[in-house]
Amino acid sequence: MIEKILPAEVAVAEARHDPPDAELFPEEEAVIVRAVAKRRREFTTVRFCARRALAELGVPPAPILPGKRGAPQWPAGVVGSMTHCEGYRAAVVARTGDVSALGIDAEPHGPLPEGVLTIVTRPAELSGLAALTASSPEVHWDRLLFSVKESIYKAWFPLTGDWLGFEDADVALSPDGSFSARILLDPAGRPTGFTGRWLVADGLVVSAVTALAP
Structure with a gap:
């Protein structure tokens, strides 16, 4: 699904279920040794997806460990991003010679929990959401905005190593x-x-940021 909003340079792997044969490297296993079952399933399946996507680039399997602020540490010469939510996991990767930054996010297509919108939204964005909701009420624009800001951060952080708050990005949705x-x-x-x-399909909202290499 998410490949529909990504360029051809990006390799994609998705999963709707957690495959029972998905395995972790010992280094990855050590990261989640105390994790609850839900976190273990997400962690394992999204790395299963990542290794499938890397194989499309001809990159052999390797541990994908969380680094600073949890950002995945990709093999040399590769940029990528991961996402997971209930019923969906995905990973995308590309060669750094083709793409300089990637960020993806998937969310259930429903309204944000009460109180979250004011935390993640700038005043100017609120008026934009109201106009979009009036014209296309079938889309949960608040959840979409949240997803987009998550994708932006995932593209931003590997490039800069700096924090980016929800209030630090002014987003215009179309x-x-x-x-x-x-x-x-x-x-x-x-x-x-x-x-x-961005795309809404199959009960999900997905978003993707792709910065092509110069």
């Missing part, structure tokens, strides 16, 4: 399945914005 984001932090050699795509 009904045509695209979005743009203006980063409100001091540039200081960092990206000033991102563009991406």
